[in-house]
Amino acid sequence: MSRLSLLAAPVALALSLAACQQGGPDQAVATEAATAAPDAKPGMALSAGRLVLPVVAGNPAAAYFDLTNGGGEAVTLAAVSIEGAGNAEMHQTVDGKMSPLDGATVEPGATLKFEPGTNHVMAFELDPKLAPGGTTEITLTFANGDKLSAPLKIETRGDAMGGMDMGGHDMGSHR
Ligand SMILES: [Cu+2]
Secondary structure: OHHHHHHHOHHHHHHHHHHHHHHOHHHHHHHHHHHOOOOOOOOEEEEEEEEEEOOOOOOOEEEEEEEEEOOOOOEEEEEEEEOOEEEEEEEEEEOOEEEEOOOEEEOOOOEEEEOOOOOEEEEEEEOOOOOOOOEEEEEEEEOOOOEEEEEEEEEEHHHHHOOOOOOOOOHHHOO
């Protein structure tokens, strides 16, 4: 309320802007995020990204990667999207059963692994252009709205799994 009244007085405009930046760190950060490139989350690195295509067309693909937090604060991964997939969901496999993973927190210095048998991303509604040997892009969205994009190598299941099972995946339970 007090800021609104300050802004309404033209002579106080410069002062109120300075006060706004000092007194409102959240607002300053939001402004910065809106103007900076959205694909650069400081300190976070995604490596070993790959998208494993299903053997049977129409089934979901699975994406795996290592997410390393090189920053000084814990970071929560909130959502994922994959270029060429109509929908992507984070899943976890516990005791051979898969369930949605709503969020995953990565402590400073830690690496969160999405790999067969544990955490993974299921990708649905696949574009036929996603072909083995190519690449696509995954975009992670963090709880504070920051994003991180990185390439995924596209593989077929045989390349990545070497005959291992899919970590308890029951494809019938997927849309
Ligand atoms: Cu899954």
